[in-house]
Structure formats: structure tokens, C-alpha cells
Amino acid sequence: MLKKIKPKNARSKRALQKREPKTEENVKKAIFIRGSSTSQIVNEALSDLCKLKKPDAINFTKKNNTIHPFDNDTSLNFFCEKNDTSLFVVGSHSKKRPNNLTFIRMFDGQILDMVEVGIENAKSLSEFKTSKCAIGIKPLFLFVGDLFENSQVHKTFKNMLLDFYRGQSVKNINLSGLEHVISVTAIDSSSEQSSDTRAMPGIIYFRVYTTQFKKSGEKTPRIELEEMGPSYNFRIRRFKFANDDVYKLATKVPKVNKPKKIKNIDVNEMGDKIGRIHLGKQDLSKLQTRKMKGLKRIAEDYTEEDLESEELVPLTKKQKA
Amino acid sequence: MDVSEQLETQKSKYKSIAVEKPIPLQYDLALLAGFDTNALDESRLKNDTDNYLKEYTRDGTQLIINQIFKLPITSSDLGIMAELPEQTTVIPREKPLPKPKPPTRWERFAKAKGIQHRKKSKMTFDEATGEWVPRWGYKGTNDDSTNDWLIPVPQNDDPFEDQFSKRHEAKKERIVKNEARHRRNIEDAEAELNQSKGIDARSLRKAELQRQIAMSKTATASIGKFDKPLEGEPKLKGVKRKFEPSIGDVKKEKELSLNILKKIVGKKGDIVNVRKAIAKRDQ
Numbered sequence: 001m002l003k004k005i006k007p008k009n010a011r012s013k014r015a016l017q018k019r020e021p022k023t024e025e026n027v028k029k030a031i032f033i034r035g036s037s038t039s040q041i042v043n044e045a046l047s048d049l050c051k052l053k054k055p056d057a058i059n060f061t062k063k064n065n066t067i068h069p070f071d072n073d074t075s076l077n078f079f080c081e082k083n084d085t086s087l088f089v090v091g092s093h094s095k096k097r098p099n100n101l102t103f104i105r106m107f108d109g110q111i112l113d114m115v116e117v118g119i120e121n122a123k124s125l126s127e128f129k130t131s132k133c134a135i136g137i138k139p140l141f142l143f144v145g146d147l148f149e150n151s152q153v154h155k156t157f158k159n160m161l162l163d164f165y166r167g168q169s170v171k172n173i174n175l176s177g178l179e180h181v182i183s184v185t186a187i188d189s190s191s192e193q194s195s196d197t198r199a200m201p202g203i204i205y206f207r208v209y210t211t212q213f214k215k216s217g218e219k220t221p222r223i224e225l226e227e228m229g230p231s232y233n234f235r236i237r238r239f240k241f242a243n244d245d246v247y248k249l250a251t252k253v254p255k256v257n258k259p260k261k262i263k264n265i266d267v268n269e270m271g272d273k274i275g276r277i278h279l280g281k282q283d284l285s286k287l288q289t290r291k292m293k294g295l296k297r298i299a300e301d302y303t304e305e306d307l308e309s310e311e312l313v314p315l316t317k318k319q320k321a
Numbered sequence: 322m323d324v325s326e327q328l329e330t331q332k333s334k335y336k337s338i339a340v341e342k343p344i345p346l347q348y349d350l351a352l353l354a355g356f357d358t359n360a361l362d363e364s365r366l367k368n369d370t371d372n373y374l375k376e377y378t379r380d381g382t383q384l385i386i387n388q389i390f391k392l393p394i395t396s397s398d399l400g401i402m403a404e405l406p407e408q409t410t411v412i413p414r415e416k417p418l419p420k421p422k423p424p425t426r427w428e429r430f431a432k433a434k435g436i437q438h439r440k441k442s443k444m445t446f447d448e449a450t451g452e453w454v455p456r457w458g459y460k461g462t463n464d465d466s467t468n469d470w471l472i473p474v475p476q477n478d479d480p481f482e483d484q485f486s487k488r489h490e491a492k493k494e495r496i497v498k499n500e501a502r503h504r505r506n507i508e509d510a511e512a513e514l515n516q517s518k519g520i521d522a523r524s525l526r527k528a529e530l531q532r533q534i535a536m537s538k539t540a541t542a543s544i545g546k547f548d549k550p551l552e553g554e555p556k557l558k559g560v561k562r563k564f565e566p567s568i569g570d571v572k573k574e575k576e577l578s579l580n581i582l583k584k585i586v587g588k589k590g591d592i593v594n595v596r597k598a599i600a601k602r603d604q
Contacts, residue, residue, distance in 0.1 A: 021416040028415050086415040108417050141354035142381040149358055163412050166352050172402040173353070175394070178386065183378040187361055207374055211382060216338045217331045220390040223338075223383045225375055242413070250413035 019084045023254040027168050029085040033060040035067050035092030041099050042091035044124040048230040049089060049101075051125060052182075052208065053164060054135050058083060067092075069102050070238055073111050080106050087164055097198060097237060103160050107250040113242045115157045117234040118199055128229035133180040133210055138167045140178060140211070145186035147202065153239050154186055157204070180228060183207045199235035206232045338387060340380045348388050351408035355385040423510040426502070531555060 007013035018026070032050040034043070050059040066075045069090055076088060088104040099119040105112045125132070133139075141162060147154040165182060185205040210228045213221035242250070264276040289295070347356040365373045392403040424432070431438075444453045445462055455461045472484040512522035535557055538545035565574070 021419045023419060025415050105413065107413055107415065112413060138353060140382060140385055141352060142357065142378055142385065143354065144357040144359075144361065144377060144381065146358040146360075148356060159410070159412060162352055162354060162410060166412075169351070169408070170405065172395070172404055173389070174400045175389070175403055176400050178353070178389070181378060181382045181385075183374065183381070185361070185374060185377070187363060187366065189363065205370070205374055207378065209375065209378060209382075211386075215335050217328075217333075217335045218338060220338050220387050222336050223379060223386050225379045225382065227371070227375060231371075247413065249417060251411050252414070252418055254418055 027056045028087050028163065029056045029058065029083065030087035030089065030164060031058045031060060031079055031083060031085050032089045033067060033079070033091070034063045035090055035100075036063060036065045037093055038063065038091050039093035039099055041119055041122045042093050042101065045099075045101060045119055045122055045230065045232065046089060046091045048125040052139075052230075056167070058085065069104055069111070069114055070116070070240065076104065076106070076111065077109055080109055100237070101234075103157070103164070105160060105163060107242075107246060110246070111240070112246065112250060113156055113160070113240055115153065115160060115239045116237040117157075117204070118196055118237055120196075120203075120233040120235065121231070123229055123231040125229040128227055128231075130226050130228055131210060132228055136167065137177055137179050138170070138173065139165055139208075140181040141165070142181055142183045143186075144183070145188075147186040147188055148184075151188075152241065153200065153236055154204075156239065156241060157236065158184070178211060180208060180210045181225065183209065196235050196237075199237050202236070204234040204236065206230075206234055338383055340383050340387075342380075342384070346381065346384050348385065349408060349410045350385075350388060350392065351405045352410060353385065353389070354410070355381055355388075357381050420514075423513045425506040426509070 005016070007016050030050075030053050032046040032053075034046065038046075047059055050057045064075065066072070067090055069076060069088075076090075079088070080086060086106040088102075088106070090102040090104065092100045092102075094100070097116075097118065099122070100116060101119060102114055102116045104114045143158050145154075148158045149155070161182070161184060183205075185207075186202060187205075188202040208228050208230065209225040212224045212226065214224055216222040264278070266274045266276075268274055342357070342359055344357075344359050347358075348354065349356075361377070362373070389403055392405065394401060394403050396402070430436075441456065443455055443457075445456050446452075447454045447462060457463050472488070474480055474482075474484060508526060509522045512520060512525050515525070534551070534554070538548055541548060565577075
């Protein structure tokens with residue numbers, strides 16, 4: 001009845017646990033994969049985009065005849081499950097759609113959305129003889145163009161690029177670790193005639209620069225840029241948006257268990273911890289004051305109730321007297 | 322000379338960090354992202370693309386960096402850290418939110434009775450040896466088979482019975498019982514997940530048992546053919562062959578036959594693999 005894979009040792013158990021759904025998710029991993037036929041440009045683009053995504057990226061260097069994301073998604077689902085990845089870039093090259101890249105996002109093992117772009121004017125990472133950024137560093141993003149606000153495809157593509165390259169989500173960022181910026185600029189040049197009839201009008205310029213902090217005489221440094229590569233002009237071709245229900249499920253925000261409010265403990269300006277204790281009302285009738293002969297209770301002071309409860313005390317006193 | 326004047330002169334030595342934009346940028350600093358909706362100079366973009374993009378990006382990046390340096394900053398041994406705000410851009414998750422674990426029988430019972438979990442430390446102080454030992458598990462205090470060197474025989478018990486092995490057996494039994502409970506809890510949890518499909522824990526367990534009985538019956542030499550049936554044993558249903566009616570739909574029959582032909586011959590219709598055949602002939 002329980003057909004789930006049962007881990008046979010602690011190591012595989014841990015590995016399976018890492019793959020389970022969590023409230024705070026792992027970094028999304030990406031697979032860069034080739035379709036049935038690819039060109040030199042596509043191959044270089046795939047490996048360069050992979051290098052940008054490292055260390056959360058896997059580059060598949062063999063060709064795959066069965067991958068056609070817009071027609072059939074079974075093999076992608078398989079790769080997704082096998083490698084625990086949810087991002088894909090599929091490269092292909094055909095007469096119909098030359099130099100083609102498909103950016104794919106998955107949710108729960110199924111394709112969520114895809115955007116297909118054609119590459120023009122590609123320059124690979126190695127063509128720029130400049131210093132590169134370190135591996136695994138969060139990039140800055142700059143999206144230029146009102147298309148990223150107005151057009152649904154561009155919005156999706158923006159969200160996708162953010163998702164691909166944002167890396168680990170962190171609370172604090174090291175200011176010296178802001179090494180590169182991914183700049184994506186979209187223009188809607190509908191007047192210009194494109195040779196690519198299958199593409200939407202407009203170009204998306206994808207550029208990556210390394211940043212240099214220069215003195216500015218103020219606390220904030222002046223930024224100078226140097227192109228690091230890769231550099232592409234993308235033209236959007238086919239796309240597929242997420243199903244509304246699935247998208248709603250995918251963007252559900254977990255209820256964050258808020259930390260309990262700590263009562264009665266403060267820290268003052270000096271950093272001292274100050275606690276407050278609530279004692280309740282003090283019973284002053286039982287307070288032991290200074291003993292004096294004049295304040296002593298004599299036998300007449302005792303009521304009958306006292307006599308019942310404190311029989312011993314007055315009796316012994318009487319006997320003595 | 323005034324201090325502010327000095328600062329001004331100091332500043333003027335360097336290039337400015339100020340950037341003017343008609344429409345201010347939008348930021349999502351949790352993603353270190355800036356979104357610029359200003360109109361671009363299209364003619365410059367076409368003629369001098371790379372330089373223009375680089376200049377434009379420099380300005381945008383400067384604005385993002387200015388924003389980041391405005392964030393609350395702490396310095397730690399890792400470097401100067403800026404505290405990022407909450408993310409505003411919605412990015413879809415990779416996997417659905419984890420479902421809460423269904424409670425075990427004990428947890429349900431404890432809730433009904435209002436029993437609360439009290440946290441106990443794992444280590445306890447062993448007075449006899451004066452050492453801290455685990456409450457349970459390896460070298461634990463509750464492992465009573467190892468601790469006593471002598472066990473008094475209870476009054477009405479068989480004096481020749483080995484009390485040590487009796488204790489050992491009892492413990493083994495408890496372990497088995499606990500494992501059964503654990504299994505039952507897992508089954509219950511599984512059934513709860515499948516509740517929407519109308520399957521309860523009992524019927525799941527029943528189906529599994531019946532499957533196992535059927536399997537064990539085939540373990541004889543006659544594959545269960547001459548076995549006595551158990552009481553209340555369900556009759557096993559085998560696979561029944563189905564035949565198409567011998568008269569009737571001609572179109573369907575044709576299609577079926579053609580499908581078979583297609584499978585054998587293949588899409589292109591080449592029955593003979595010419596290359597292979599030539600190779601065979603030349604041998």
C-alpha cells in the first residue's frame with residue numbers, strides 16, 4: 001500500500017528530506033539542455049547562461065531528440081523529478097526558428113510558464129577579455145523599458161529572469177559583494193522590419209556588466225561598469241502563461257509563525273537586560289514587624305475563631321500565667 | 322574656511338553619484354532589482370547600442386546602489402552588511418506548501434484529554450554511578466536488562482525461570498508492539514491523505530492483506546490450484562480475455578489491422594533495411 005520510496009539508510013533519508021516541500025525553499029536549480037539540433041551560438045549561449053547561474057545549474061551537453069517543450073513535456077517532467085530542478089533552458093536551432101532558447105519554469109513537477117526567444121548578435125562570455133564576477137554571487141538587476149510593466153509576456157520574462165538569477169534569498173547583503181549587474185532593456189520597435197517573422201516586434205537587450213566602486217567623496221561610492229558578457233539581443237517568439245489556478249497555488253504565501261512577544265523583559269540603552277516581576281498585592285496583615293511588648297496580643301484580643309484555630313498558643317500562655 | 326566648504330571641494334574632485342530621471346525608478350531591494358520605465362533614446366540605441374546601454378545601465382545601477390547604501394547597515398566580521406527589506410515582487414514557488422502532518426493516535430488522545438507535552442532533557446543523573454546518562458537509547462537508564470546484577474524472583478513465580486531472559490523477552494515484545502503502532506499511524510496518515518478519494522484506513526489495510534494472501538497462495542507447487550480455500554476468502558478475479566464480435570464494424574476492423582501493419586512496417590514503409598541488406602549480401 002505504501003508505494004513510496006523508503007530510504008534504506010540515513011544518508012538517502014537526508015537526501016530525500018532535502019527534496020520535500022518546505023516553507024523556506026531551497027534555491028531553484030536550473031538545467032541547461034540542448035534539443036535535437038543546436039547551433040554554435042545556442043551551445044555557447046547555453047553554457048554562458050549556465051556559468052552565470054552556477055553553482056545552482058547543471059549543463060546537459062548531449063543533444064536530446066525528445067525535447068519539444070511546447071508540444072510534449074514528459075521528458076522535462078522526468079528531468080525535473082530526477083534532478084530536483086524546476087528551471088530549464090532548452091536550446092534549439094531550426095530553419096523555422098533559428099537560434100532558439102526556451103526559458104521554462106516548473107511548479108510541482110509540471111510546466112508553469114515558458115517564454116521562447118530567438119538570439120541575435122550573440123557575444124559569448126569569453127569574447128570579453130575583462131575580469132569576471134565570482135561564482136555564486138547575487139547580481140543586481142536593472143530592467144529598463146515600460147514594456148516590463150505593460151506587456152504580459154515581458155512581465156513574465158522579467159519575473160523569470162529574476163527567478164533564474166536571484167540566487168539564495170537573504171536577509172543581509174554584503175556591500176562588497178555587489179559585483180555584477182544584469183541589465184535587461186526592452187524596446188518596442190514596431191516600425192522596424194525584422195527578418196524574424198515568427199517573433200514579436202521589439203528587441204530585448206540582455207547585457208551583463210561587472211561593477212567597480214570608485215571614490216565619490218561621500219559614503220555611497222560612484223559606480224563604473226565594464227561589460228563582462230554574455231550579450232544577446234533577444235526576440236520573443238512563442239510563450240505559454242501559467243494556468244490561473246496553478247499560479248495561485250504557486251504564489252501562496254506561507255503563514256509565518258511569528259515569534260512570541262516577550263513580555264516584561266527590556267533592554268535599556270546601556271544594553272542591560274531589565275526584567276519586571278509582577279508580585280500581586282502584598283498581604284500586610286501577616287507582615288512581621290518589630291517585636292515589642294506593647295504590641296503583643298493579649299488573651300482578650302483573641303476572638304472565638306482564633307481560639308478554635310490557634311488553640312495551642314493562648315492555652316499555653318494561660319497556663320503560664 | 323568652513324567645514325562644509327571643505328567637504329564641497331573634496332566632493333567636487335570626484336564624479337557625482339547623483340542621477341536625474343524624469344520618472345523615478347521602482348525598486349525591489351530584496352532582489353537587488355531596479356525597474357526603470359523612462360523612455361529610451363531610440364535613435365541612439367540603434368546607432369550606438371553598446372555604449373548607450375552601458376551608460377544607461379551605469380545610471381540605473383548607481384541609483385540602485387544609492388538605495389542599497391541607504392538601508393540600515395551593520396558591520397560584522399564578514400564585512401559591512403546591509404539589511405534588506407521584505408520582497409515585494411511575487412515569484413512563484415518551486416513546490417507546493419508542505420501539508421501539516423496528520424496527528425498520531427497518541428497525539429489525538431492527548432489533545433482530547435488535554436495532556437500537554439512537557440519537555441524533558443535527554444540526559445538524567447544516575448545517582449548510583451554519579452554520571453549523566455541518556456534517559457533512553459544506547460546506554461540509557463531505562464534499559465533495565467543491563468543495569469541489575471540480581472533480580473529477586475517474585476513470590477508466586479516459577480523459581481527456575483530465568484528472570485533476565487523474561488525481562489528481555491518482555492522488552493522485545495514491547496518493541497514489536499510499538500512498531501505495530503507506528504505502522505498503524507503511518508497507514509492512518511496515508512488514508513487521511515486519500516480521504517478525498519473515499520478510501521479509509523480499514524479498507525486500505527484490508528485490500529493490502531487480501532493481496533498478500535493471494536500472493537502467498539501461489540507459493541505451492543500447484544500455484545495454489547489444489548489448496549483448500551480459507552474461510553471468507555474472496556474469489557480471485559483473473560484477467561479475462563476479450564474478443565471483438567466476429568461480425569459488425571468493418572471500419573474498426575480495418576483500422577486495427579492497419580495499425581498492426583503500421584507497427585511492423587513502420588512509418589516510412591521500408592520493410593527491408595537496405596543498408597543492412599547490402600552489407601549482408603557483400604559478406
